[in-house]
Amino acid sequence: xxxxxxxxxxxxxxxxxxxxxxxxxxxxxxxxxxxxxxxxxxxxxxxxxxxxxxxxxxxxxxxxxxxxxxxxxxxxxxxxxxxxxxxxxxxxxxxxxxxxxxxxxxxxxxxxxxxxxxxxxxxxxxxxxxxxxxxxxxxxxxxxxxxxxxxxxxxxxxxxxxxxxxxxxxxxxxxxxxxxxxxxxxxxxxxxxxxxxxxxxxxxxxxxxxxxxxxxxxxxxxxxxxxxxxxxxxxxxxxxxxxxxxxxxxxxxx
Amino acid sequence: xxxxxxxxxxxxxxxxxxxxxxxxxxxxxxxxxxxxxxxxxxxxxxxxxxxxxxxxxxxxxxxxxxxxxxxxxxxxxxxxxxxxxxxxxxxxxxxxxxxxxxxxxxxxxxxxxxxxxxxxxxxxxxxxxxxxxxxxxxxxxxxxxxxxxxxxxxxxxxxxxxxxxxxxxx
Numbered sequence: 001x002x003x004x005x006x007x008x009x010x011x012x013x014x015x016x017x018x019x020x021x022x023x024x025x026x027x028x029x030x031x032x033x034x035x036x037x038x039x040x041x042x043x044x045x046x047x048x049x050x051x052x053x054x055x056x057x058x059x060x061x062x063x064x065x066x067x068x069x070x071x072x073x074x075x076x077x078x079x080x081x082x083x084x085x086x087x088x089x090x091x092x093x094x095x096x097x098x099x100x101x102x103x104x105x106x107x108x109x110x111x112x113x114x115x116x117x118x119x120x121x122x123x124x125x126x127x128x129x130x131x132x133x134x135x136x137x138x139x140x141x142x143x144x145x146x147x148x149x150x151x152x153x154x155x156x157x158x159x160x161x162x163x164x165x166x167x168x169x170x171x172x173x174x175x176x177x178x179x180x181x182x183x184x185x186x187x188x189x190x191x192x193x194x195x196x197x198x199x200x201x202x203x204x205x206x207x208x209x210x211x212x213x214x215x216x217x218x219x220x221x222x223x224x225x226x227x228x229x230x231x232x233x234x235x236x237x238x239x240x241x242x243x244x245x246x247x248x249x250x251x252x253x254x
Numbered sequence: 255x256x257x258x259x260x261x262x263x264x265x266x267x268x269x270x271x272x273x274x275x276x277x278x279x280x281x282x283x284x285x286x287x288x289x290x291x292x293x294x295x296x297x298x299x300x301x302x303x304x305x306x307x308x309x310x311x312x313x314x315x316x317x318x319x320x321x322x323x324x325x326x327x328x329x330x331x332x333x334x335x336x337x338x339x340x341x342x343x344x345x346x347x348x349x350x351x352x353x354x355x356x357x358x359x360x361x362x363x364x365x366x367x368x369x370x371x372x373x374x375x376x377x378x379x380x381x382x383x384x385x386x387x388x389x390x391x392x393x394x395x396x397x398x399x400x401x402x403x404x405x406x407x408x409x410x411x412x413x414x415x416x417x418x419x420x421x422x423x424x
Contacts, residue, residue, distance in 0.1 A: 026334020061267020089400030097382025102411025108371020132372020
């Protein structure tokens with residue numbers, strides 16, 4: 001198959017151009033982070049108190065958009081998904097990493113991407129967070145032999161939700177969209193219950209209508225996906241054998 | 255309709271999703287923020303201790319075959335992210351130096367917790383092979399089981415500790 005996307009893998013653009021194109025892509029990412037309100041540590045931290053559930057809603061929207069786009073473009077044959085790098089699962093290290101990361105987020109008020117964006121908008125707490133983040137990364141890397149074995153443990157390859165649930169990929173996509181919508185509504189409900197706001201946003205009605213339409217479109221696309229078998233999305237079911245450090249090297253560490 | 259500075263969450267999330275999609279379409283890989291920072295700190299350490307860093311079990315691969323650690327996709331992404339956030343804030347007239355914190359929190363208290371949270375997240379992001387964007391959002395869209403476990407654990411970890419640091423935020 002000679003599909004044109006991903007451009008860099010199909011040889012349409014050079015490696016060097018691919019690198020330079022990362023700057024406009026990062027630009028869009030940073031631009032969106034600011035307008036999502038993610039350069040404000042309070043808004044991020046408030047998610048953990050249900051005072052402002054915008055953070056998980058933005059995350060759900062980003063995941064759903066990316067997911068529908070990625071698998072949809074593969075379905076219609078535009079994107080060669082076997083050339084897309086799929087993140088592998090190391091279950092236990094990721095669970096422990098997630099717990100620690102969550103603690104770090106509620107203490108620090110940022111995650112790395114939002115902290116970098118906050119630095120670019122002049123937030124001093126973001127700068128201090130980044131200094132800490134760099135120190136934490138350095139500690140991990142310099143003392144890697146201490147936790148290297150754990151880091152490489154519980155490897156499951158590129159293990160997807162549909163494989164775990166034993167359903168077709170399209171149905172797994174639909175389930176994720178439904179969870180995202182249900183989660184959004186539930187969290188909004190909790191926020192309005194515990195943190196009722198007196199002021200009424202004059203734009204509220206049009207915002208609700210717009211977001212309702214966007215969510216409707218996402219649900220519709222996901223429902224169409226659910227009619228297709230897994231093979232129409234991905235025919236390369238081999239697991240990803242590599243990530244960051246080749247696994248064979250992991251055991252070489254004394 | 256005009257969104258103003260703070261967009262409603264769904265359109266804002268969609269734009270983040272679009273940036274993820276572009277990275278897949280152009281480069282065949284996801285976006286990410288923490289990888290660029292790890293490479294940056296490895297580069298700084300290499301300036302001080304070149305031999306030890308090149309022999310490091312974790313950082314060594316950044317220097318393999320004479321490679322420059324900053325000549326990498328994730329670093330270029332990070333540069334773009336910084337410019338994008340700066341331009342957005344500048345246009346909105348919201349670029350200013352300040353320490354964001356809750357009404358009951360002092361500056362020193364906030365900054366020490368920011369430091370502690372940073373160290374912890376830095377360590378955790380390396381352990382989980384990515385942060386909220388590179389592992390959580392990208393992996394979540396790729397339907398990776400590990401990424402969804404990571405996302406759930408972030409919120410579990412945050413809720414466990416939220417009550418103890420409420421003075422910082424609310």
